[in-house]
Amino acid sequence: LAKTTQPISMDSYEGQEVNITCSHNNIATNDYITWYQQFPSQGPRFIIQGYKTKVTNEVASLFIPADRKSSTLSLPRVSLSDTAVYYCLVGAAGRRALTFGSGTRLQVQP
Amino acid sequence: GAGVSQSPSNKVTEKGKDVELRCDPISGHTALYWYRQSLGQGLEFLIYFQGNSAPDKSGLPSDRFSAERTGGSVSTLTIQRTQQEDSAVYLCASSSDRDRGGNEQFFGPGTRLTVL
DSSP states (O other): OOOOBOOSEEEEETTOOEEEEEEOTTOOTTEEEEEEEEOTTSOOEEEEEESSEEEEOSSOEEEEOTTOSEEEEEESSOOGGGOEEEEEEEEESSSOOOOOOOOEEEEEEO | OOSOEEEOSEEEEOTTOOEEEEEEOOTTOOEEEEEEEOTTOOEEEEEEEETTSOOBOTTOOSTTEEEEEOTTSOEEEEEOSOOGGGOEEEEEEEEOTTOSSSOOOEEOOOEEEEEO
């Protein structure tokens, strides 16, 4: 599985846009990029998944450049409830176990 | 409910005792996973079941750990002769064949295991 690198922590304020970038230099041709969110004392929750270019859903956007060696999760207008750990994962299509790194701890201040 | 459920939510046991943790996946999901998470750490893969295939046990840390999945649904993770280092949150997840990317897993709330 491709290794991912993301910042350990980030701080933001309510109403701001937050962009968390993940590096995955060894991504394989059939790998997808997936982001999860985890609140304290809860299991991770799927946020968004993409293969290339841009994906948007009701929660976030995922930007993937042409070389796919990195990806950026964009959270528009964050609120206090977006304070969580965000994990970037890369893996081939197919149902398989995921490799979670340490994630990015996002702290949103009022 | 429609989500993944796990029981018990909390388990406190004494060193050396056996424990069983249960996971009820989302109905119809063919894949089931067990992970564990130590305080402040990322998730560590333990075992993966996919349909009727032989499970992927490559993440089990020792032979004290085992898991079963009966009837393609409920799964039980058993830890024998528990040790203090087994203390962690044990998370179960399931996923559907219809997930094109294959990486959308639905997690349960976890079982917090404390070994005294």
